[in-house]
Amino acid sequence: MVSKFALLSNLLLASVALAIPSSRLEARLARRREGRQSSPISRIEQPTSDVGPAKVEYSSNWAGAVVNGANGTFTSVTGTFTLPTLSGGDGAASAWVGIDGDICGNAILQTGIDFVISSGVVSYEVVPRLRYDFSGISLAAGDVIKLTVTASSTTSSTAVIQNLSTSQNVTKFLTSSSALCESSAEWIVQDFEEGNSLVPFPDFGIIEFTNASASGPYGTYTPCDGTVIELEQNSQVLTSVSTSGCNSNVTIQYI
Numbered sequence: 001m002v003s004k005f006a007l008l009s010n011l012l013l014a015s016v017a018l019a020i021p022s023s024r025l026e027a028r029l030a031r032r033r034e035g036r037q038s039s040p041i042s043r044i045e046q047p048t049s050d051v052g053p054a055k056v057e058y059s060s061n062w063a064g065a066v067v068n069g070a071n072g073t074f075t076s077v078t079g080t081f082t083l084p085t086l087s088g089g090d091g092a093a094s095a096w097v098g099i100d101g102d103i104c105g106n107a108i109l110q111t112g113i114d115f116v117i118s119s120g121v122v123s124y125e126v127v128p129r130l131r132y133d134f135s136g137i138s139l140a141a142g143d144v145i146k147l148t149v150t151a152s153s154t155t156s157s158t159a160v161i162q163n164l165s166t167s168q169n170v171t172k173f174l175t176s177s178s179a180l181c182e183s184s185a186e187w188i189v190q191d192f193e194e195g196n197s198l199v200p201f202p203d204f205g206i207i208e209f210t211n212a213s214a215s216g217p218y219g220t221y222t223p224c225d226g227t228v229i230e231l232e233q234n235s236q237v238l239t240s241v242s243t244s245g246c247n248s249n250v251t252i253q254y255i
C-alpha cells in the first residue's frame with residue numbers, strides 16, 4: 001500500500017517544472033524535493049547478543065520515541081524543539097512529530113522541519129512543504145519551534161508550526177484518501193531517502209523535544225510510555241536517545 005500523502009506529493013511534483021538550480025545547495029535541495037520519500041520506520045533486527053535495554057529498538061532511518069496503541073488511540077501529537085546548528089560534512093535530516101508510520105502500513109501524518117548542510121551552508125524547510133505551501137515562515141538556527149498535528153478524522157488533519165519566539169503560526173489543513181490507523185505517535189529525527197539510498201546523516205549535536213505529548217479519546221501519553229528508537233547504519237549506532245525521568249522530553253544526541 002502506498003501512502004496517499006506520498007502519492008499526492010508525487011503527483012504534485014510531476015505537474016510542476018522544477019526551477020533550474022543555480023548552486024550546489026539548490027541542486028541538492030531540488031533533488032531532495034524530487035526524491036524525498038514518505039518513510040515509515042525501517043527496523044533493524046538485532047542479533048540476540050546485541051539486544052539493548054528493554055524498550056530500545058534500532059532503525060536505519062528513525063531516532064526518537066514511538067508510543068504504540070490500538071487503532072484510534074492517538075489523534076494529536078505535539079512537541080517543541082530548537083532548530084539545531086549543523087556541523088561537519090554534507091548531510092540532511094528532519095525533526096518531526098507524527099501519527100502512524102510504524103504499524104499502519106505506509107500511512108503517516110507528520111509535520112516538522114528538514115535541515116540540510118551542504119558545503120558548510122545550512123538551510124531549513126518546513127515538512128511537508130511541496131504538498132502544502134508553508135510560506136510565511138522563515139527559519140534560523142536557535143528558533144524555538146512548536147509542532148502539533150491533529151487528526152480530525154482518519155483522512156483529514158491539521159498541522160501547526162509555531163514560532164514560540166514570535167507566536168507566529170503557520171497552520172495547514174491536510175487531507176488524505178488513505179486512512180490513518182492512529183495507532184502510533186512519535187517524536188523523531190529522521191534520515192530520509194533520496195532516490196533509493198539514505199542521505200548522509202548530519203551532525204546536529206542534540207535535538208530535544210520538550211513538552212512532548214500525544215492524546216486521544218483514551219487519554220494523554222508521553223514518550224516515556226513508548227519505545228526508544230536508536231538510528232543505526234552500517235552496524236554503527238549514530239544516536240543516543242533518552243526519555244529519562246519520563247518528563248515529557250525526548251533527547252536525541254548525535255554520536
Ligand SMILES: *[C@@H]1O[C@H](CO)[C@@H](O)[C@H](O)[C@H]1NC(C)=O
Pocket residue numbers: 137138139140143163165166168
Ligand atoms: C521566529 O522568530 C524569530 C525572532 O523574531 C525570528 O528571527 C525567526 O526567523 C522566526 N522563525 C520562524 C520560524 O518564524
Ligand SMILES: *[C@@H]1O[C@H](CO)[C@@H](O)[C@H](O)[C@H]1NC(C)=O
Pocket residue numbers: 160162167168169
Ligand atoms: C497559534 O496556534 C496556537 C495553537 O493552535 C494558538 O493557541 C495560538 O493562539 C495561535 N497564535 C496566533 C498568534 O495565531
Ligand SMILES: *[C@@H]1O[C@H](CO)[C@@H](O)[C@H](O)[C@H]1NC(C)=O
Pocket residue numbers: 071154179180181
Ligand atoms: C486500523 O485502521 C486501519 C485504517 O483505518 C484499518 O485498515 C484497519 O483494518 C484497522 N485495524 C483494526 C484492527 O481495526
Ligand SMILES: *[C@@H]1O[C@H](CO)[C@@H](O)[C@H](O)[C@H]1NC(C)=O
Pocket residue numbers: 080210211
Ligand atoms: C511547556 O509548556 C508550558 C505550558 O504550556 C510552557 O509554559 C513552557 O514554556 C513549555 N516549555 C517548553 C520547553 O516547551
Ligand SMILES: *[C@@H]1O[C@H](CO)[C@@H](O)[C@H](O)[C@H]1NC(C)=O
Pocket residue numbers: 208210211245247248249
Ligand atoms: C525538559 O527540557 C527542558 C529544556 O532543556 C528543560 O528546561 C526542562 O526542565 C526539561 N523538563 C523536565 C521536566 O525535566
